[in-house]
Every structure is written in C-alpha cells, then in structure tokens.
Amino acid sequence: MANKLISEMGLPKSTANVFAARNIITVKDVLSLSDFELMELLDVGLEEVTRAVAQISEISCPPYQTALSLLEQRKQNEYLAGHLPTRLTGLDTALCGGIPFGVVTELVGPAGIGKTQFCLKLALLASLPISFGGLGGRVTYVDVESKFSSRRMIEMGLTSFPEVFHMDGLAQEMAGRIVVLRPASLSEFTEREFGQGPHRQHPLGWHVSFIKSLAEFSRIPVVVTNQVRSQGRDEASRYLFQVQSRDEPPKDPLKFDSHLVAALGIHWAHAVTIRLVLESKSGKRLIKIAKSSISPSIGFFFNITTSGISLLDDEGVEMVGPEANTIHCQG
Amino acid sequence: MEVSSLPISASQRGKLISAGYSSLSSLSSVSPSHLARDLKIPENEAVEILKVASRRSGSDKIENGSHVIMNGAQTAWDMLHEEESSICITTSCSDLDEILGGGIRSKEVTEIGGVPGIGKTQIGIQLAVNIQIPADYGGLGGKAIYIDTEGSFMVERALQIAEACAEDMLEYNSLLRKDSQSHQANIEPKAFLDNIFYFRICTYTEQIAVINYLEKFVFEHKDVKIVIIDSISFHFRQDFEDMALRTRLLSGMALKLMKLAKKFNLAVVLLNQVTTKYNEGSFQLTLALGDSWSHASTNRIILYWNGNARYAYIDKSPSMRSASSPYAVTGRGIRNSSSNCKRVKLM
Numbered sequence: 161m162a163n164k165l166i167s168e169m170g171l172p173k174s175t176a177n178v179f180a181a182r183n184i185i186t187v188k189d190v191l192s193l194s195d196f197e198l199m200e201l202l203d204v205g206l207e208e209v210t211r212a213v214a215q216i217s218e219i220s221c222p223p224y225q226t227a228l229s230l231l232e233q234r235k236q237n238e239y240l241a242g243h244l245p246t247r248l249t250g251l252d253t254a255l256c257g258g259i260p261f262g263v264v265t266e267l268v269g270p271a272g273i274g275k276t277q278f279c280l281k282l283a284l285l286a287s288l289p290i291s292f293g294g295l296g297g298r299v300t301y302v303d304v305e306s307k308f309s310s311r312r313m314i315e316m317g318l319t320s321f322p323e324v325f326h327m328d329g330l331a332q333e334m335a336g337r338i339v340v341l342r343p344a345s346l347s348e349f350t351e352r353e354f355g356q357g358p359h360r361q362h363p364l365g366w367h368v369s370f371i372k373s374l375a376e377f378s379r380i381p382v383v384v385t386n387q388v389r390s391q392g393r394d395e396a397s398r399y400l401f402q403v404q405s406r407d408e409p410p411k412d413p414l415k416f417d418s419h420l421v422a423a424l425g426i427h428w429a430h431a432v433t434i435r436l437v438l439e440s441k442s443g444k445r446l447i448k449i450a451k452s453s454i455s456p457s458i459g460f461f462f463n464i465t466t467s468g469i470s471l472l473d474d475e476g477v478e479m480v481g482p483e484a485n486t487i488h489c490q491g
Numbered sequence: 492m493e494v495s496s497l498p499i500s501a502s503q504r505g506k507l508i509s510a511g512y513s514s515l516s517s518l519s520s521v522s523p524s525h526l527a528r529d530l531k532i533p534e535n536e537a538v539e540i541l542k543v544a545s546r547r548s549g550s551d552k553i554e555n556g557s558h559v560i561m562n563g564a565q566t567a568w569d570m571l572h573e574e575e576s577s578i579c580i581t582t583s584c585s586d587l588d589e590i591l592g593g594g595i596r597s598k599e600v601t602e603i604g605g606v607p608g609i610g611k612t613q614i615g616i617q618l619a620v621n622i623q624i625p626a627d628y629g630g631l632g633g634k635a636i637y638i639d640t641e642g643s644f645m646v647e648r649a650l651q652i653a654e655a656c657a658e659d660m661l662e663y664n665s666l667l668r669k670d671s672q673s674h675q676a677n678i679e680p681k682a683f684l685d686n687i688f689y690f691r692i693c694t695y696t697e698q699i700a701v702i703n704y705l706e707k708f709v710f711e712h713k714d715v716k717i718v719i720i721d722s723i724s725f726h727f728r729q730d731f732e733d734m735a736l737r738t739r740l741l742s743g744m745a746l747k748l749m750k751l752a753k754k755f756n757l758a759v760v761l762l763n764q765v766t767t768k769y770n771e772g773s774f775q776l777t778l779a780l781g782d783s784w785s786h787a788s789t790n791r792i793i794l795y796w797n798g799n800a801r802y803a804y805i806d807k808s809p810s811m812r813s814a815s816s817p818y819a820v821t822g823r824g825i826r827n828s829s830s831n832c833k834r835v836k837l838m
Contacts, residue, residue, distance in 0.1 A: 187696055187700065188694075188696045191696050191699040191700055191703070192696075192699075192736060192740065194739070194743060199498075199500065199501070200501060202500075203500045203501050203502050204500045205498060205499045205500050205503070205539070205543070206498030206499070207498065207543070213703060214703065214704075214706075214707065216700070217699070217700040217701075217703030217704045218700075218703075218704045218707060220696070220697065220700045221690070221697065221700045221701045221703075221704040222690060222691060222692065222693075222697060222701070224636075224688045224689060224690050224708075225688075225689050226684065226685050226686070226687060226688060226689065227619075227637070227644075227646055227649050227684040227685070227687035227689050228681055228684035228685040228687075230646050230684075230689060231646040231647075231649075231650060231681075231684060234646065256647050260645075262642070263642060263643070368729060369693075369726075369729055372641070372642055373693060375642075376642050376691075398775060398776060398795075399775060399776045399777065399793060399795060399804075400770060400775050400777065401793070401804060401806065401813075402795065402797075426606065426607065426764075426765060426766065426767065426776075427728065427764075427766070429606075429607040429608075430607045430641075430722075430725075430764045430765075431641070431725075432607075433641075433642065433643050435607070435608070450608060451607055451608035452608075453612045453613065453616075453643055453644075453645045453648050454645045454647055454648040454651070456821075456822060480799045482796045482799070483799070484608070485608065
C-alpha cells in the first residue's frame with residue numbers, strides 16, 4: 161500500500177499534476193511530510209493540501225473488518241479453524257487446537273532438548289493427508305544448522321502412523337512434499353530468495369517483518385527455532401522505578417538458578433506471537449508456553465521416543481509468574 | 492493581522508505582498524476582479540483568497556466580541572464538571588481501576604508498555620470488549636477500533652473474553668434485578684465481536700494513513716468510544732534509518748491522536764514495546780521509541796513482573812499519584828490477582 165502511486169488516487173487533475181511535478185510519486189512520500197511542508201513544496205493552499213492528504217489516507221488505508229467477520233471467515237475457510245494439531249493432546253488443548261495459522265511460533269531451548277525433533281514431527285503432520293488428520297500440504301523446511309534427517313522423520317512416521325506408512329507410495333508422496341532448504345545462513349537465504357533487505361539499526365528488523373507477513377498473508381503456520389545464550393551479568397531486567405523503589409541491592413531471583421536466556425534479545429521476543437520454551441529440569445524435560453495471547457502459562461513434561469516428542473502427562477503444570485520464561489538446563 | 496499568516500500558497504502570498512496588500516484589513520474592501528487585476532491572477536483564484544481572508548478576519552471579530560480567546564477554550568470549572576460526569580472504562584481488575592481513578596479515561600491518550608508476554612495485548616482486547624458494556628451496567632455502550640500492527644490479535648481470545656464478560660453481566664443482572672422481568676436476558680458474546688472494528692496495518696505509511704483516516708471513520712461511526720493501537724512502536728522500530736524523520740512522524744501522529752480523543756470524546760490506548768537503555772552504569776528496561784516520544788501520551792502505565800505477580804505501575808499521569816497494583820491474566824481476561832493479600836501499594 162505504501163508504494164501505491166499518487167496518480168491512482170483519484171485526486172483532482174491539477175493537484176495530481178502538482179504532486180507529479182514535485183516528484184512526489186508514492187503514498188509514502190506524501191505521508192512522510194507534514195501539511196506545512198507540503199504547502200511549501202507544492203506551493204498550494206492549506207485547504208487543498210488537507211483535502212488531498214485526507215483523500216490519499218482514506219484510499220491507502222486498508223479496509224477494516226469486524227472481529228466477528230474475522231472469526232467466521234476463519235471458521236469457514238480454514239481447515240481445523242486455522243490450527244495445525246501437534247497431536248500432543250495437552251498442548252493442543254492449551255493452544256486451542258494446535259500451532260495457529262498466520263502467526264510466528266517460536267521454539268526456544270538449549271542444544272539437544274528436542275527442538276529439531278518437534279520440527280520434524282510438525283513437518284510430518286503438515287504433510288500428512290487430510291483424511292488422516294494432517295494438513296495435506298507442502299512444507300518448506302529451512303535447515304540452517306544442517307540437522308534435518310529424513311531417516312529420523314520416516315522412523316517417526318512409521319511408529320506414529322503405521323497405517324499410513326505401510327500404504328503403498330504414500331510415504332514417498334509425503335516425503336516429496338517436504339522441501340528442505342539448506343542456506344549457509346539465514347541472511348543468505350533471504351537475500352537470495354527475496355532480494356537484499358536493507359540493513360538498518362536492527363540487523364534483524366527486516367526479517368522480522370518479512371517472516372510475520374509471510375505467515376499472515378499466506379495464512380500458514382510458521383515455526384522458528386531459537387537458541388539460548390548465557391545471561392550477561394548486567395542484563396537489563398528491571399525498570400528505573402523498580403531500582404529506585406527498593407533499598408536492598410537489586411537481586412533477581414531468576415539469576416540464581418538460571419543463566420540462560422533466549423538469543424536475539426527483547427526486540428525479537430516482542431515480535432513472536434507464541435513462544436514455547438523447552439528445558440530440562442532435574443532430569444525431566446519440560447515444554448512450556450511462555451508467551452501466547454490465547455493460552456495460559458502451562459508446562460508439560462515430555463520425553464523423546466521413537467515417535468518423536470510425547471507428553472508424559474496431558475494435565476500440565478501451571479506456571480507461576482515469570483517462571484514460564486526461564487530456561488533451565490540441568491541433567 | 493498580517494497577510495503572511497493566511498493559509499494560502501507561498502506564491503500567492505508573495506503576489507499579495509508585492510502588490511501592497513500586507514494586512515487583512517486591506518483585503519476587506521477589495522473586489523475579486525480588482526484583486527485579480529492587481530495580482531495578475533485568474534479571478535476564481537482571487538475569489539478563493541478573499542474567501543480565506545474573510546473567514547480569518549470574521550473569526551477574529553467573533554472572538555473579540557464574546558471574550559473567548561481561542562476556539563475550544565474552557566474554564567477549569569467547566570472542565571471539572573465534564574470530568575466528573577464522564578465514565579471511565581473499567582479494566583475488569585478493580586485494583587488496577589482503583590489506582591487509575593476508575594479506569595481508562597476518555598479524552599486522554601494512555602500508553603501501556605511492558606515486556607513480551609506480560610499481557611499488553613490482553614489488556615487491549617479486554618478494553619475493546621469492556622467498552623461495550625451497556626450504560627445500564629455502568630459502562631459506555633460504545634464500539635471499539637482495534638488497530639493491529641503486529642498481527643497478535645487473536646479472535647478466539649476475544650471471543651473467550653467476550654463470553655466471560657457476558658456471563659458476568661448476566662450474573663449482575665440476576666443479582667440486582669430479581670424483581671423486574673429480565674431486562675436484557677440475552678447478551679450474545681458474538682455481538683461483542685461485531686462491534687470491534689479491526690484494522691491490520693503492515694507498514695508505517697499505512698499506520699499514518701489509518702490515523703489520518705480515523706477522523707472521518709469515527710465521524711461516520713459516532714459510537715466508537717475507544718481506539719486501541721497494538722502496538723504503536725512495531726513498524727517504527729524496524730526499517731527506519733532516518734531518526735529525525737521518525738521523531739517527526741511520531742509526534743505528528745501523537746498530535747492527531749490527541750486531537751481525535753478530544754474532538755470525539757473517546758479514549759486512545761497505545762500499546763508499546765520495551766527496550767533497554769544504558770543509565771548510570773547499568774542497563775535498564777524502558778519503553779521504546781525514545782525520550783521525545785515519552786512526552787506524547789497523557790498517561791503512561793508500565794506493566795512488570797514483581798516476583799511471581801504481574802504489576803502495573805503508573806509512570807506518568809497529570810492527575811493520579813504514582814502507584815502500582817497487581818493484576819492477573821486469567822482464562823476469563825484481566826482480573827484481580829487473587830493470591831495477593833496486600834492490595835494496593837503506594838510508592
């Protein structure tokens with residue numbers, strides 16, 4: 161919308177010509193200037209400028225929907241009301257049906273915890289025919305760390321859905337729907353595929369918008385994994401007023417038992433819609449919903465079997481406070 | 492009054508001055524054809540100039556006559572009356588309402604910020620539902636505009652909150668109106684969703700466009716009583732090179748929103764992200780978009796973790812003392828934090 165042309169806005173001919181003459185071509189050009197700057201630049205009166213800006217704004221503003229029509233549209237048009245079930249009953253219930261379409265879901269956890277296992281399973285589920293409860297779709301698996309294993313995936317498939325995998329050719333058909341891309345780095349991937357993105361204050365910024373809009377406009381689930389790093393000593397975790405309001409030296413309860421935080425910082429954390437944390441705590445593996453606008457903070461113990469990840473208990477443990485965000489790595 | 496203060500184009504202004512028309516009074520008695528000849532411009536353009544000039548000098552005269560200094564001026568007494576009669580929008584958490592002096596206020600811009608996962612979007616959705624509580628139940632009975640820049644609005648969640656709100660209203664109804672034959676027996680949760688106008692914004696240009704367009708939209712939909720922007724900062728924190736332009740656009744936007752809030756008597760709620768800031772030798776969390784933006788909103792509320800509880804802190808407000816209160820995000824929406832025995836802690 162930002163790059164729409166002024167000449168297509170249905171402005172009065174004389175006004176449109178003035179804009180063109182001053183090299184103000186797109187909506188973005190106009191809306192980045194104030195009314196008075198436009199008056200100076202175009203040499204026209206205030207009234208004409210405000211009228212033109214109002215008209216341009218109205219046309220370039222995306223149409224609205226009521227939340228009700230949004231809901232009904234999703235229910236009608238989308239299989240399973242827009243969720244990819246993970247087949248982990250407890251987690252699916254907590255997430256209202258599974259990994260939602262149209263948003264970015266992030267998996268965070270230390271190395272070897274099972275992020276890749278989870279992703280392989282999701283890829284499998286998405287390619288599973290609709291008649292067996294999958295999405296029957298194609299999967300793009302961007303394998304930055306070269307960890308994708310077809311053998312493991314087939315093994316998972318054989319143990320979780322033996323009836324499907326023993327059918328003739330079906331396994332081959334499903335595996336054929338999964339495309340694995342192996343870029344040397346994420347930036348190489350995005351540059352090659354979609355042209356160079358501008359590198360600005362946040363080297364990540366452009367990818368964030370891109371991945372989000374990819375999920376949103378294609379209405380597909382997008383799952384990303386993220387690594388952990390150790391927490392720096394003077395990591396910001398409090399506001400100025402919190403530091404001032406307390407006499408005792410600022411001590412963070414989280415710092416004693418956990419020294420891991422998700423990589424990429426707070427800016428990225430704002431951008432993901434759902435964050436699932438995988439951790440190991442006193443020898444048990446735990447998957448927690450750390451951020452989600454529809455689910456409560458809840459955690460499930462799991463282990464990794466030949467069929468992928470399986471929950472030990474569908475009940476789940478309720479997480480109190482910021483506990484859901486901590487990442488433990490023991491045992 | 493000088494001609495140079497007229498909102499006309501620079502070249503017309505230059506022509507007026509070089510032809511000797513330097514004050515508004517000199518334009519008051521001249522005819523359009525005369526002016527056109529003097530300025531060597533077409534007659535319709537001269538008519539336009541005279542129209543602008545007469546409007547300007549006309550408004551001056553009225554103002555002088557009735558002792559009103561400027562359009563829209565009010566005495567503090569009148570404002571007090573107005574404030575007292577206005578209804579606040581409840582957050583559904585009575586502790587939070589208490590420190591806010593009743594809830595989110597109309598005619599003001601309130602900014603709410605916090606770390607990821609603290610419940611900003613939850614508060615946004617809750618307010619979009621609560622604005623629709625009918626006047627019989629102590630609400631405003633309005634509609635909501637939800638401007639989503641991040642794509643984090645979840646309809647399923649809105650439906651859950653609306654269902655809980657409808658249940659609460661039914662309960663209230665049965666408690667208070669036992670005698671009367673059920674005033675409004677059926678409150679359909681889906682009707683709540685029908686009154687939330689949802690805009691999905693994908694670039695900062697669209698964000699500016701939608702804010703410009705809001706004035707017309709609200710004029711057409713008079714019952715809109717709250718505008719929620721979730722979040723104000725997302726597009727301005729990426730793909731932005733020119734920080735001066737960013738500051739200018741943001742302050743322009745803040746002005747327009749403030750004007751909108753005043754003109755249509757509605758509440759504007761802006762959700763903001765947090766960032767880290769280096770301050771006196773250590774890193775601290777602070778709301779995004781920088782120091783000049785921090786002046787833009789009337790009220791500023793910061794959401795934070797205090798131990799295991801979610802707290803809201805009033806960082807800035809012209810009328811309320813700075814205080815913090817616990818709140819909880821439950822399956823039914825924003826509610827009082829049940830575990831907390833000491834309720835409101837004044838700082």
